[in-house]
Amino acid sequence: MNGLKRYMIFGGLLLVLYLIAQYTKPAEINWATSYLPEDKNPFGTYILRQHAVEIFPKAEQKIYRTDIYNTLKALPQKGSNYLIIASNLDVAEIDFTAMRKYMEAGNHILIAAFQMEGALADSLNLEISSDFNLQNRTKYPVNFTSPYLKREVDYYFEKGIAARYFSRMDTAGALVLGRKYDQHPNLIQYRFGKGTLLLCPNPQLFTNYGLLNESGANYVAKVFSYLPQPKMLIWDEHYTRPSANSQSVLRVLFSYDELRWSYYLALVGLVIFVLYEMKRRQRIIPILEPLKNSSVEFAQTIGRVYYQQRNHHDIIEKKISYFLEYLRNKYRIKTTELDREFVETLTHITGVDSTLVSQLVDYILAFNEIDKKAKINDQYLIELNQLIEQFYKLDK
Numbered sequence: 001m002n003g004l005k006r007y008m009i010f011g012g013l014l015l016v017l018y019l020i021a022q023y024t025k026p027a028e029i030n031w032a033t034s035y036l037p038e039d040k041n042p043f044g045t046y047i048l049r050q051h052a053v054e055i056f057p058k059a060e061q062k063i064y065r066t067d068i069y070n071t072l073k074a075l076p077q078k079g080s081n082y083l084i085i086a087s088n089l090d091v092a093e094i095d096f097t098a099m100r101k102y103m104e105a106g107n108h109i110l111i112a113a114f115q116m117e118g119a120l121a122d123s124l125n126l127e128i129s130s131d132f133n134l135q136n137r138t139k140y141p142v143n144f145t146s147p148y149l150k151r152e153v154d155y156y157f158e159k160g161i162a163a164r165y166f167s168r169m170d171t172a173g174a175l176v177l178g179r180k181y182d183q184h185p186n187l188i189q190y191r192f193g194k195g196t197l198l199l200c201p202n203p204q205l206f207t208n209y210g211l212l213n214e215s216g217a218n219y220v221a222k223v224f225s226y227l228p229q230p231k232m233l234i235w236d237e238h239y240t241r242p243s244a245n246s247q248s249v250l251r252v253l254f255s256y257d258e259l260r261w262s263y264y265l266a267l268v269g270l271v272i273f274v275l276y277e278m279k280r281r282q283r284i285i286p287i288l289e290p291l292k293n294s295s296v297e298f299a300q301t302i303g304r305v306y307y308q309q310r311n312h313h314d315i316i317e318k319k320i321s322y323f324l325e326y327l328r329n330k331y332r333i334k335t336t337e338l339d340r341e342f343v344e345t346l347t348h349i350t351g352v353d354s355t356l357v358s359q360l361v362d363y364i365l366a367f368n369e370i371d372k373k374a375k376i377n378d379q380y381l382i383e384l385n386q387l388i389e390q391f392y393k394l395d396k
Contacts, residue, residue, distance in 0.1 A: 035085050035203065035240045037063075042209035045085060048220070051211075052233065055224050056081070059233040067238055068095035078106035078194075080232040085203045086239035089113040091120035104193030108227050112203035113239075114164060124190065127168035128201045142186055142219075144178045149222045154182075155215050161204035162186065177226065189226065198226055312376040316384060320364055323388050338365055352394045360387045 030041040037049040052061065059081070064071040068091065072082070082102070089111060091099070096119035103109060116126055140162045141154035155162070165184035178187030190197040200223065210216040324335040331349050333342075338361050347354040363384050370376065
């Protein structure tokens with residue numbers, strides 16, 4: 001018992017030490033890329049959102065989570081900057097058309113994304129590449145092309161967050177504002193009417209991790225210097241946090257042709273299954289006829305059996321016995337002596353004609369005097385039966 005107690009105390013101390021170590025250990029760093037303004041993890045945009053007011057002090061800041069077309073449709077005609085910082089950007093044709101009209105009216109757009117696809121990439125002939133791999137260095141020198149912004153010492157960033165560049169673009173309309181290794185474009189600008197479009201393939205440069213050091217803050221400030229001071233600053237969170245209206249359960253299915261056709265095939269298969277299972281799987285239950293009252297038929301059958309045997313004596317004896325039993329039960333009269341007093345009493349009680357009662361009693365008395373071995377003809381049986389049935393009718 002003492003040994004078990006020592007083990008329990010030792011185990012309890014180890015458990016307490018483990019809980020203390022778990023409670024006091026530093027929190028793990030979340031390196032997931034969210035680009036959300038409330039996230040203070042390395043790849044959130046909390047610092048950028050907090051200090052944007054210092055870069056654009058006169059601008060009213062607004063957040064939109066709808067698609068580009070619906071967002072730009074609600075904005076004023078001119079005097080605003082539109083910012084998109086996300087991992088992937090797939091711009092539909094209708095969205096890119098709205099972007100062109102928005103910029104041609106005198107507005108400006110900045111897009112920072114790892115992948116730029118759809119109508120944006122097709123129209124501007126964009127292709128993004130990266131030379132980042134396990135054998136490369138994790139720091140890449142980037143700098144500006146303008147002699148007014150270019151720094152003598154290149155900008156270097158940890159974690160390879162400046163690894164991507166534009167390997168192909170529309171050189172006729174693009175203005176290269178920054179390069180990687182002084183040869184690969186990593187910041188370009190397009191002009192559309194009175195507005196401009198700034199593109200950067202390294203969105204992590206604008207996150208908390210990139211802005212925590214002086215070089216990163218200086219680099220981002222120079223990038224924003226290509227945007228004029230607006231009346232309104234628009235933050236687009238559609239690609240980082242889609243609106244509630246687009247959070248459909250089928251949104252992912254309809255985003256890919258393979259999943260969409262699989263969904264359609266599943267629906268067709270379900271309809272076929274339901275139609276097939278609608279057929280009756282059990283045989284039709286037959287309608288059962290209700291049981292008939294066969295008492296009358298039974299009595300008729302018994303009567304025919306008696307009649308075929310020609311045992312009239314037994315039939316008459318049973319009919320007389322039933323008749324007398326009927327009188328005793330109904331009128332409480334004695335049937336031991338069938339004399340004139342009996343006839344008068346029965347006539348008085350039942351109200352049946354005395355002649356009928358007298359005939360019926362005479363037939364009964366005559367039968368009592370007949371020898372059991374004597375043969376009784378059919379006529380006698382019929383007449384007796386008629387008298388008894390007639391009495392029953394009148395007695396009711």
